[in-house]
Amino acid sequence: MMTPRGPFRLWLLALSASLAAALLWVISIGEVRIPAGEIIDVILGNISGADPRAVIVLSIRLPRALAASAVGAVLAGSGVVFQGVLLNPLAEPYTLGVATGAAFGASLAITLRLPFIPPFAFAGGVAALGLVWILGHGGRDSSSSTRLILAGVIVGSVLGAGITLIKALAGDQVGVIVLWLLGSFSLSSWGDVGWSMASALLVLLLGIFWARDMDVISSGVNPRSLGVDDRKTVGFLLFGCSLATAIAVSISGIIGFVGLVVPHLIRLVSGPSHARLVPLSVLGGALLLLLADTAARSLGELPVGVITALIGGPIFCFLLWRGR
Amino acid sequence: MALLSVSGLKVTLGSSEVLKGIDIDLLEGQIVALLGSNGSGKSTFLAAAGGIGRRSGGSVYILGDDIDSLSRREVARRVAVVPQQTGFLMPFSVMETVLMGRFPAAGRFAPLSREDAQAARAALDAVDLGSFGDRLVTDLSGGEAQRVAIARALAQDTPILLLDEPVSALDPRHAMAVFRLLDSLKKEGRGIIVALHDINYALRFADRIIFLKDGLLHEPPSPRLVDEKLLGRIFDTQWRLETLSSGDRAAFPLA
Numbered sequence: 001m002m003t004p005r006g007p008f009r010l011w012l013l014a015l016s017a018s019l020a021a022a023l024l025w026v027i028s029i030g031e032v033r034i035p036a037g038e039i040i041d042v043i044l045g046n047i048s049g050a051d052p053r054a055v056i057v058l059s060i061r062l063p064r065a066l067a068a069s070a071v072g073a074v075l076a077g078s079g080v081v082f083q084g085v086l087l088n089p090l091a092e093p094y095t096l097g098v099a100t101g102a103a104f105g106a107s108l109a110i111t112l113r114l115p116f117i118p119p120f121a122f123a124g125g126v127a128a129l130g131l132v133w134i135l136g137h138g139g140r141d142s143s144s145s146t147r148l149i150l151a152g153v154i155v156g157s158v159l160g161a162g163i164t165l166i167k168a169l170a171g172d173q174v175g176v177i178v179l180w181l182l183g184s185f186s187l188s189s190w191g192d193v194g195w196s197m198a199s200a201l202l203v204l205l206l207g208i209f210w211a212r213d214m215d216v217i218s219s220g221v222n223p224r225s226l227g228v229d230d231r232k233t234v235g236f237l238l239f240g241c242s243l244a245t246a247i248a249v250s251i252s253g254i255i256g257f258v259g260l261v262v263p264h265l266i267r268l269v270s271g272p273s274h275a276r277l278v279p280l281s282v283l284g285g286a287l288l289l290l291l292a293d294t295a296a297r298s299l300g301e302l303p304v305g306v307i308t309a310l311i312g313g314p315i316f317c318f319l320l321w322r323g324r
Numbered sequence: 325m326a327l328l329s330v331s332g333l334k335v336t337l338g339s340s341e342v343l344k345g346i347d348i349d350l351l352e353g354q355i356v357a358l359l360g361s362n363g364s365g366k367s368t369f370l371a372a373a374g375g376i377g378r379r380s381g382g383s384v385y386i387l388g389d390d391i392d393s394l395s396r397r398e399v400a401r402r403v404a405v406v407p408q409q410t411g412f413l414m415p416f417s418v419m420e421t422v423l424m425g426r427f428p429a430a431g432r433f434a435p436l437s438r439e440d441a442q443a444a445r446a447a448l449d450a451v452d453l454g455s456f457g458d459r460l461v462t463d464l465s466g467g468e469a470q471r472v473a474i475a476r477a478l479a480q481d482t483p484i485l486l487l488d489e490p491v492s493a494l495d496p497r498h499a500m501a502v503f504r505l506l507d508s509l510k511k512e513g514r515g516i517i518v519a520l521h522d523i524n525y526a527l528r529f530a531d532r533i534i535f536l537k538d539g540l541l542h543e544p545p546s547p548r549l550v551d552e553k554l555l556g557r558i559f560d561t562q563w564r565l566e567t568l569s570s571g572d573r574a575a576f577p578l579a
Contacts, residue, residue, distance in 0.1 A: 209433065210432075212424075212430075212432065215427075216424055216427060219412065219416055220410070220412050220414065221407065221424070221476075222371075222376050222407060224400075225376045225400065225404070225405040226400055226425065226427055227397035227400030227401070227428035228397075229396045271416070271420075272414035
């Protein structure tokens with residue numbers, strides 16, 4: 001199969017421009033229409049903060065749009081990293097049980113009324129990944145690749161059952177957990193924006209600075225022969241991306257398919273080189289989740305995971321069919 | 325000083341001791357041919373000596389430094405290993421793949437330079453794949469893929485090259501070209517160990533021929549002293565060795 005490769009810079013520009021345009025559009029639509037020009041005036045401070053338009057933009061729509069974009073960037077970027085270092089096209093935070101593990105940790109923290117949710121989400125995510133790794137990692141052949149996803153599915157199911165159990169035992173906290181797990185950006189605060197942006201930046205920097213190592217690992221050569229300490233590098237990258245995913249999950253709940261579909265779509269135009277794949281996927285993930293969240297919002301606040309599954313499922317089916 | 329100095333190298337895989345104490349010094353400007361039956365430990369030896377495989381005991385010194393004291397990156401600046409199986413997974417282009425050979429020297433953050441690109445192109449030319457830069461490695465034939473792996477090692481530009489059956493998938497013309505290439509690398513002062521199955525390439529191109537059998541290394545004092553009896557003992561089969569009119573020697577397994 002020949003992979004067509006567009007010029008990288010053109011794609012970078014096109015995706016960045018699309019993301020900027022989508023941000024403006026998404027913020028402008030809703031019960032109250034706010035034209036793009038006025039959005040920019042609000043952001044630049046030309047419209048007083050007391051103006052209702054400013055309140056809508058700054059307190060509701062902008063943080064929501066930014067948080068959705070940043071979480072999308074985290075999921076897609078982590079998907080690239082997981083797929084690259086685990087040599088597994090199906091690896092992403094969701095299929096590896098990282099997202100479910102994070103949700104489990106968060107549910108536990110909510111039930112026990114602990115003041116901090118993200119550290120528990122992180123611990124849950126990393127513990128799930130560790131377990132999946134131990135169960136599923138048998139070497140570098142394709143069967144171990146399948147084992148890893150199998151382990152991810154099993155660990156994910158067990159943790160999912162655990163979450164249901166926690167909900168049953170949670171008493172009056174069950175509402176908080178359910179709301180959290182559904183995954184919604186409707187209540188995104190600027191704090192969420194800060195955290196999600198920071199995790200997106202983390203994934204982007206890891207992806208760019210370790211692009212060569214991931215190229216070497218994913219090429220199929222013994223990475224050590226090209227100077228890559230694979231154990232250290234893989235562990236480090238998985239840990240970093242699990243951290244970012246856990247933060248994202250504690251903001252948005254579990255959202256599937258973004259981390260799976262975006263990297264595969266981007267690969268069609270970027271090829272497997274991570275120096276191109278990572279930035280484009282981060283932008284593509286941001287764009288996809290931003291639009292998915294807008295669709296969720298327009299359809300009466302559906303869980304955004306429903307939209308990503310509805311969009312992502314068919315795309316993934318197409319990719320599977322195309323790759324036969 | 326030896327480029328590569330291996331002493332007392334032991335490797336245990338599972339419950340079997342594959343290598344039971346190997347000593348060898350690889351000097352500048354040498355091609356050492358490594359032969360032995362299937363499963364005799366040739367690949368295990370090359371991987372351990374190149375720092376990419378398991379080592380249960382003994383020491384490996386590279387350019388005078390203990391391999392355990394060097395970072396992986398530093399080892400890869402000194403030793404290039406061409407694996408027996410290329411195992412290309414992702415559809416990187418041939419050029420991208422060969423450029424990976426430049427990563428150890430380039431470091432993590434420095435962009436690849438024009439010299440890197442030139443070195444990669446030269447390496448591709450050297451294996452007769454000059455026009456293959458944009459092809460995808462996943463689309464190549466076995467022999468082409470093997471030559472890409474050799475080119476990647478050439479691009480590493482290391483003083484030591486360890487090659488594991490580098491011509492097993494090559495047609496005779498390209499196999500001969502690879503040996504002529506190794507010969508010219510040796511004349512630049514590099515040290516090369518090449519695992520082989522065909523004793524005739526070893527007789528023709530190697531400065532030293534070493535044999536692995538039962539976990540131990542056997543080396544005749546000179547390749548000229550490789551005879552039918554020695555080959556018979558190593559490979560458990562009968563051989564005929566003949567001297568051709570050119571003066572080269574050729575060996576044939578008989579039974």
